[in-house]
Each structure stands twice: as C-alpha cells, then as structure tokens.
Amino acid sequence: MKKIDFSNNKKFMIKGARFSSLCANIKYKNRLDLTLILLEAGSIVTGVFTNSKTKAPSVIWSKKVVKSASKNAEEPIAIVINSGNANAFTGKKGTQAIEKVVLEIAENLKISKKRILMASTGVIGEPLPYKKIIDKIPSLTQNLTENQVVDCAKAIMTTDTYPKLRFKKFKLDKNFISILGIAKGSGMIAPNMATMLSFIITDIKISYAILQKITSNLSDKTFNSITVDSDTSTSDMVLVSTTSNANMKPIKKFSDNRIKQFSKTLELVMKELAIEIVKDGEGSNKLIEYQIIGALNDKSAKNIALSIANSPLVKTAIAGEDPNWGRIIMAIGKSGENIIQEKIKIYFGKYLITNNGRVHKKYDEKKAKDYMKNTNLLVKVDLGIGRGIAKVWGCDFTKEYIEINADYRS
Amino acid sequence: MKKIDFSNNKKFMIKGARFSSLCANIKYKNRLDLTLILLEAGSIVTGVFTNSKTKAPSVIWSKKVVKSASKNAEEPIAIVINSGNANAFTGKKGTQAIEKVVLEIAENLKISKKRILMASTGVIGEPLPYKKIIDKIPSLTQNLTENQVVDCAKAIMTTDTYPKLRFKKFKLDKNFISILGIAKGSGMIAPNMATMLSFIITDIKISYAILQKITSNLSDKTFNSITVDSDTSTSDMVLVSTTSNANMKPIKKFSDNRIKQFSKTLELVMKELAIEIVKDGEGSNKLIEYQIIGALNDKSAKNIALSIANSPLVKTAIAGEDPNWGRIIMAIGKSGENIIQEKIKIYFGKYLITNNGRVHKKYDEKKAKDYMKNTNLLVKVDLGIGRGIAKVWGCDFTKEYIEINADYRS
Numbered sequence: 082m083k084k085i086d087f088s089n090n091k092k093f094m095i096k097g098a099r100f101s102s103l104c105a106n107i108k109y110k111n112r113l114d115l116t117l118i119l120l121e122a123g124s125i126v127t128g129v130f131t132n133s134k135t136k137a138p139s140v141i142w143s144k145k146v147v148k149s150a151s152k153n154a155e156e157p158i159a160i161v162i163n164s165g166n167a168n169a170f171t172g173k174k175g176t177q178a179i180e181k182v183v184l185e186i187a188e189n190l191k192i193s194k195k196r197i198l199m200a201s202t203g204v205i206g207e208p209l210p211y212k213k214i215i216d217k218i219p220s221l222t223q224n225l226t227e228n229q230v231v232d233c234a235k236a237i238m239t240t241d242t243y244p245k246l247r248f249k250k251f252k253l254d255k256n257f258i259s260i261l262g263i264a265k266g267s268g269m270i271a272p273n274m275a276t277m278l279s280f281i282i283t284d285i286k287i288s289y290a291i292l293q294k295i296t297s298n299l300s301d302k303t304f305n306s307i308t309v310d311s312d313t314s315t316s317d318m319v320l321v322s323t324t325s326n327a328n329m330k331p332i333k334k335f336s337d338n339r340i341k342q343f344s345k346t347l348e349l350v351m352k353e354l355a356i357e358i359v360k361d362g363e364g365s366n367k368l369i370e371y372q373i374i375g376a377l378n379d380k381s382a383k384n385i386a387l388s389i390a391n392s393p394l395v396k397t398a399i400a401g402e403d404p405n406w407g408r409i410i411m412a413i414g415k416s417g418e419n420i421i422q423e424k425i426k427i428y429f430g431k432y433l434i435t436n437n438g439r440v441h442k443k444y445d446e447k448k449a450k451d452y453m454k455n456t457n458l459l460v461k462v463d464l465g466i467g468r469g470i471a472k473v474w475g476c477d478f479t480k481e482y483i484e485i486n487a488d489y490r491s
Numbered sequence: 492m493k494k495i496d497f498s499n500n501k502k503f504m505i506k507g508a509r510f511s512s513l514c515a516n517i518k519y520k521n522r523l524d525l526t527l528i529l530l531e532a533g534s535i536v537t538g539v540f541t542n543s544k545t546k547a548p549s550v551i552w553s554k555k556v557v558k559s560a561s562k563n564a565e566e567p568i569a570i571v572i573n574s575g576n577a578n579a580f581t582g583k584k585g586t587q588a589i590e591k592v593v594l595e596i597a598e599n600l601k602i603s604k605k606r607i608l609m610a611s612t613g614v615i616g617e618p619l620p621y622k623k624i625i626d627k628i629p630s631l632t633q634n635l636t637e638n639q640v641v642d643c644a645k646a647i648m649t650t651d652t653y654p655k656l657r658f659k660k661f662k663l664d665k666n667f668i669s670i671l672g673i674a675k676g677s678g679m680i681a682p683n684m685a686t687m688l689s690f691i692i693t694d695i696k697i698s699y700a701i702l703q704k705i706t707s708n709l710s711d712k713t714f715n716s717i718t719v720d721s722d723t724s725t726s727d728m729v730l731v732s733t734t735s736n737a738n739m740k741p742i743k744k745f746s747d748n749r750i751k752q753f754s755k756t757l758e759l760v761m762k763e764l765a766i767e768i769v770k771d772g773e774g775s776n777k778l779i780e781y782q783i784i785g786a787l788n789d790k791s792a793k794n795i796a797l798s799i800a801n802s803p804l805v806k807t808a809i810a811g812e813d814p815n816w817g818r819i820i821m822a823i824g825k826s827g828e829n830i831i832q833e834k835i836k837i838y839f840g841k842y843l844i845t846n847n848g849r850v851h852k853k854y855d856e857k858k859a860k861d862y863m864k865n866t867n868l869l870v871k872v873d874l875g876i877g878r879g880i881a882k883v884w885g886c887d888f889t890k891e892y893i894e895i896n897a898d899y900r901s
Contacts, residue, residue, distance in 0.1 A: 132825075132827065133821070133824035133825055134823065134824045134825075134826070134827060134828065134829070134830050135820050135821065135823055135824030135830070135832055136824070169817070169820070170817065170820045170832065170845070170848065170849060170850075171848075171849050172833070172847055172848040172849030173848070174849070175849075204817065205817030205818075205820060205821065206816065206817045206820070206845075206849065206850050207850075314821065315820070315821055315824055393803070393888075393892075393896070394896060397892070397893055397896035397897040398896065398897065400893065400897040401896070401897030403897070406616065407579070407580065407614070407615030407616045408615075410545050410579070410580045410615060410616070410725070411543070411545065411615065411724065411725055413544070413545055414543035414544045414545030414546070414725055415542075415543055415544075416544070417542065417544060418544065419544070420544050420545070422545055422580065423582070435580070435616075437582055438580065438581075438582040438583070439580060439581050439582030439584070439585075439616065440580075440616050478803075478893060478897070479893060479897070480890045480893045480894070482803075482807070482893075483807055483810065483888060483889060483890045483892075483893060484890070486803070486804060486807035486808065486811070487807040487808065487810040487811030487813070487887075487888070487889070
C-alpha cells in the first residue's frame, strides 16, 4: 500500500464538498474533536450502521436522515461528527442533545433538520456536553472550506495512532470521477468505546437507490469483513455521499455498465480504509488476511473466517509467530458450519499444512515458522465442499491489547 | 467453597468403581498420563460431548458407546483416558489407534469393545503413540483399586495447576447415595489444545434414559455455562456413570420424586467442578458470575450472558478492576438479542449501575471501583422484559493468558 502524503489538503478535494474542524474541548483540551462536512444541494447520502441492539442515539438519528435523504435532494447535506463522547446509553437526554445540536446547525446554515446527520465516538454513558458543541457551530460553519479534509481525518480520531484517508480518481467515459474517504478505527482505550466511523464522498451522478445498494454490498465486503477483537460498537457508521458534481450523464438504472467501474474504485477506497483500521487496532502487530474458499456457501465461508479471525487462541498463536494450525482446526470446528474434516486444506501463505484429515506429509515446520515472522500474513482455508468464499482481515492478540484495555484507565 | 483434602484416597470411594493410573510417557516423562476407570457389571454410562464440527475420534467413538450403553448392561464399563495427546485431526490413523487400544483392553478385561470408552486430551494433529498405551494396559488393569481416584484426577490434567475432585453424599429415603466427580480444565498451552473432561460416578439405581436426561440438563447449567476464552475444544466430554450399587429401589419413572433430590446434589458436584475449571483458566485471576434475569426467554438470557462473559473488552476491564459498565452495554447490544435500553438494570454486586437508559443517579464510581477489587465478582443484568434467566461463569483476560498462549511455544 502506498504511503499517503498528508501535507497538502488541496490534493483531496471534491467539488461541492466543504470541510471544517476545530477544537471544542469535548473530552481533552487542545485537540481537534469537532467536524462539519457540508455537501451542496443535490447531494445524496447513503449509509450502513451498527447492528448493535444498544445503538447510540446518533445512529438512530442518522439512519432516519439517510432513509429520507432521497426525498429532500434540493437541500444541502450536513454531517457533524464529534469525538471524545459517544453519547451512547445516555437516556432521553442523549436524544435531546442531538436535537439541540442539529437545530443549531439548521438555523446557522438555513437547511432543514432532516438534512443533518450526526456521528459521535468516545466514552459511553457520559452526557454529551452539547453546549460546548453549540458554542462552536458559528466558527465551524464560517471556516468551511474545500481543502480541510486532512484535519477532519484527524478530528474524528479517538485512540487511532494516525489519520486514515484515501483519495482516488478514475476515468468514467471521458471524465474523471473522484472518491475521497476518511475513517477512524477500532482502537479502544478505557473507558472509551471503540467505534468505526467512515465518511466517503464522491462526485458521481447516481441515483440514491443505486448508491445505497452499492454502499451496503461493498460495506459487507470491506468494513464488515474486518475484526479487531470481535466487539461491536454502539456507534459504527459508514456514510457514502455524492455531491453529484461530476460532468456525466447520471446513472439511473441498475443495469448501467458504469456501476461496475465505479464500484471497483469505491471498493478499493473502502477496503484500504478498512485494512488501515485493522492495522491500527490496539496492540496489533500483524495484519492477517483470512481467505476461505470451497465452503457450502458465502455465508458459511464468512462465519468460518470470522470464527478463525476472532479466536483468542488463533490470535495469540499468531502474536507468538507460531504456525499452530491445530487452533485453526479448532476454530473451524467451533463455527458450527458444515465441513468434512478429510477435505480441509489449510495454507499459511503458499505452504500447504493439512490435507486428508491430518497434517500434510510434506509439512515443514521450519518453513511455516519462518513464514509466521512476516507482518502481513495470509491464512487460506479450502473446505473443498462447495463454492462459497469469503475474505476477512484481522490482527493478532498481544499483551499491549491487554495493557491498553485493562491497565491504564485514567 | 471448602478446600478439598486430597491426602486420603479412601474418602472418595464408590462401591463397584475401580481406578488405576500410571505414567506412559505419552508426551512428557515421569508424570501420570494414563487412567483406567472400571465400573462393574450393571453400571450405566451417560454423556454429553463437544459440539465441534472437528470432533476428535475419541469423541465420536465414546458417543457411540454411550448410545448403545443401555443395551449392554450385563457387562462392566471401562473408561480409558490419556493426557498429552488429543488424537484430534489425525486422519484414519487416529480412529485406528483407538480401535487398537480398545481391543487390547477388551482382551485384557474380557469385556466387549462396545463397553469401552476413550477420552484424549493434549496436542492436536500429532499421531497418538498408541503402542505406549497398549504396553501399559496389563499393569493398568492389574493396579485397579477402589481408592486411587486422586491420582486419576492428576493423570487427566494437562495445563491445569491443580487436580479437580468433588465427593458428596446425600440421604435418599433411608440410605446414602454417593457422587464422585473429577474434571480437567481449559487451561491451554501452545501447542496444546485445551479440553474440558469430567468423569462423574455415582451408585444410585436409576434407568439409563432418566440418567442421560439429567446429565444433559445439568451439563447445560454447569459445564456448558462456563467460558474461559470462548474457544471450543475438539475433545470435550462429560460422562456421568452409576454402578447401581446403592441400597435402594431403582428409579424407573421420570415422575419419581427422588430424581429432584439426586439432581440437586449432582448439580452441585458438576457446578463446583465447572467453577474450578474457570478458576484454573489460563492467566485467570478473577471468577465472575454473570446472572441474567428478565430476558425474553432462557435462551436469550444465556446468549446475552455469554456475549458479556466472552467479550475481550469486558474481560480486560475486569482484569484492570475497572467498573466499565459501558462495555457491558456494548456486549448486551452485540448479542443481537431483543432488549429495551431503558429497562436494562446492571448491578456490580449489590450496586445498581444503570436504569432508565443511563447511568443510575446515585451511582458511586468509588464504591464500584472498590467492589471490582474482589476476586469473586457478581455481574447481574435485569433486562426487565420477560422471565428468561441464565447464569454463566467466566474469568478475566490478563497478560498472563497472552504469555501462556503466545510467548512460550516449545
């Protein structure tokens, strides 16, 4: 993966999208923690949200806005994001806090409340200091500019160690389409709750229904295919918006060939951001791609992939650079998915480890051990019973994870 | 819980049950690793087994024996147990190894192969050195004695730090019934796979069908309600047998009142052994009882209990003695079970932490922090929407767990 040069904000611009971020002292002083993204009239917003049954009010609110987004396209869209406080499990006051923030933005920008989304990340259960946010809204809106996205990528961070940003252009027919994405990761620090947030903006001309479908499909293959510690946040949110500013004929039909081209680049942006989240997972030293093939179906393949990727025993073995394939067998077994032991082929990188229901005759422990020393690992499992496939990215389980999450509560 | 005095084998005797254990050098030298339990003719054996889809051959074999056990009551029952090698994922040779061991015992004891069960625990994927076992069978059978169960409790250990044994008597009508149980825990050490094994023997006169039903029900409430790290072994096995030697009229009907009395004491034996396994879990410093009440139904309650007990974020918070109730909310939410946020009441011990969808007004962080310093903790969640209940026991997640499972592979 290429290193991103964050020095020049101007490289990452989408016509019709403006950004602003500042320090509102929500939890910590003197760090960026409040962001506003404004997309001009005619923009579309789609999204996917956490499946948690203890969803934060911001998730419930923004989900409603996305659902009604197709009906209010004549107005701009605003996305306000705060870090330092998740506003989760805060009772009725949590919902009221959102309403107050949204009302303030609506009046300030003269747009309808129905066009304003909110995302919050940080500590659970503490009241959102919404007055601090409201006080900053005038300067937040005054400072909106096309070239401040790098600061936004920083302002949405909690325990992330670096900002996550991707910008890609591709040619569609004769004109260039841009896709810009920022994300924050699932690093967690006591007493904070991790949250995965990602905001992606493009300028493609496309209908709401088609873009929402693409967002859902690609989220499954990217943001919903990563795992740091199997825990699900109350506040996860991925928003994919477009300013519809590109010079092109709009995409209005699901049969339009250009969808494929667009999806390919969008998937890359989403996948690269998702992988950055895993790499920056707490205490994570290794990135593992789990490839499952030959499963009964795709769902079964993904369950098996997640069962392996989330197993504490597999993750500690990888942290110890130990090619402990017995634990992979255990994790496949505990998934409850249909398998035939004799057909399972496990590969570490290019090395075949098991076949015929036992360790491969030519298995060379030394080579496998050397392979495990890599920072990026591939664990491939061919179940040999069907055509189901899945890819999942995970990390290892280190003492640093325990330290971050147990030892250092302020 | 009372400390068990292991100095006197004679305290733990069941008429009709004989024990033998010795050192067969299966993996390590000079430690007990091979056990034989012989139950006289007329005995009954019931069991529950791992749900893993990568079951070890010993599980598949012993399951069959249990299923046919009701038909062969005229013959004794033999249970052979080895530690040091799980004989799991060893292909056809794994099954052949069992057949050879079983044949040798059958010839030596002159009983049918159908009455011989086998359990194996230890490393996955390495061929079982069955010849070492076969060589020792003559001395194993010669040494069978009624008062050697403490050595058996030691011989089935892998990474357990102490043997687990319970013996209880209770009065049924006019006579005493005895229940003896041993277990090994889910400690794991690279490259070993943990396995939970428990062997319980009583002398009650009871039908196979009734005993099997009791075994299944009580296993759900005890051995299947504990979790160390959410990983499921290929080899878990709980066998509950009776020598039918007690002086009493046999229990033949499900309506028999004495079943309740027996179940009560058996549950206590199974629960105490199960809790010992959690306490001796790798790197475990704290034992937590998760009590869920007011759930939609019992199944939903148990899913929520396990979602909390298995959450790395909850477990690291407990290791850090941090009353981080936000992570409990997160774990309830990620379970996917039906809940109403406003109705959730979380208690740490006697302290009410949340109600009305937010932190309790009288929540005192200092008191909660002090409470978390205890070694035995109670986390109670009242969901307030139904009558479903569950109890699950778990442990914390410490750096020692990572050390044991990542750092020290031989």
